[in-house]
Amino acid sequence: MAERRINPILKQVLELGPTILFFVIYMWIKDDSFRIAGTDYSGFIIAALVLIPILLISIAALWALTGKLSRMQIFTGLAVLFFGALTAWFNDERFFKMKTTLVYGSFALLLGIGLLRGRSYLQFVLSEALPMQPEGWMILTRRLTLGFALLAVANEVVWRTQSTELWVKLETFAFPIALFLFLVLQISALSRYVIEPADPAKDKPPQG
Structure with a gap:
């Protein structure tokens, strides 16, 4: 399937936005601690977990708008999902x-x-x-x-x-x-x- 062209600014926002949002969220809650299901999580871990759905939504939007995803985008998304899950599971x-x-x-x-x-x-x-x-x-x-x-x-x-x-x-x-x-x-x-x-x-x- 041929890649459909989209507004380059929108493409940059979808590609770089999740990382920038992760930075903003981390700087906002970096000194806080959050208790979830009896376990305390640092602001960093919460920011990392919030990044996962943001990144997946961004990747899905890019695929919907362009009809194509690069191997790098797919691999990065899977890496974030895998290591984000390990981070949450081990609270590390x-x-x-x-x-x-x-x-x-x-x-x-x-x-x-x-x-x-x-x-x-x-x-x-x-x-x-x-x-x-x-x-x-x-x-x-x-x-x-x-x-x-x-x-x-x-x-x-x-x-x-x-x-x-x-x-x-x-x-x-x-x-x-x-x-x-x-x-x-x-x-x-x-x-x-x-x-x-x-x-x-x-x-x-x-x-x-």
């Missing part, structure tokens, strides 16, 4: 913090497996949005594999050594911004490999 915020390591680490692993096979799985996912020569895709895939691996390691270091509040801020803003800037810089550096769309006017024979 560490499970939710591990989610970020799993997501980044899995992307690094999958891209790395493709590289070992001499293929760019990144090209398979993004080739329609960014036409580029195979050599460029391999270079970008190698660099992005390293980038995802570094983010996974950075998440492990941060959540194990720093405060929950700092982790939430880095998870919400620093990690995504770092990944975005890294991609922009790499695509710019590899611009010579980008395939420009054909200009119909140039291919049109001259009028006699």
Whole structure:
């Protein structure tokens, strides 16, 4: 099924909104404790649990509006659901913090497996949005594999050594911004490999 186009602002709101709402809710209730069915839960755990339905609704809305979901969106949604359930069951915020390591680490692993096979799985996912020569895709895939691996390691270091509040801020803003800037810089550096769309006017024979 072909992907239907929607307002790009609405698309960004649906993709980024759940994470921003998680940050807002956490900052609002971070110092509170909530007793549910005889168990006390921290503000962080409640914010993480609230994120789950918000994210699922967002993903469902994207699917309804566009008719398509990326593998990354599906995987992220399943990771949030799984680790959110573990967080609630064991009443332990560490499970939710591990989610970020799993997501980044899995992307690094999958891209790395493709590289070992001499293929760019990144090209398979993004080739329609960014036409580029195979050599460029391999270079970008190698660099992005390293980038995802570094983010996974950075998440492990941060959540194990720093405060929950700092982790939430880095998870919400620093990690995504770092990944975005890294991609922009790499695509710019590899611009010579980008395939420009054909200009119909140039291919049109001259009028006699």
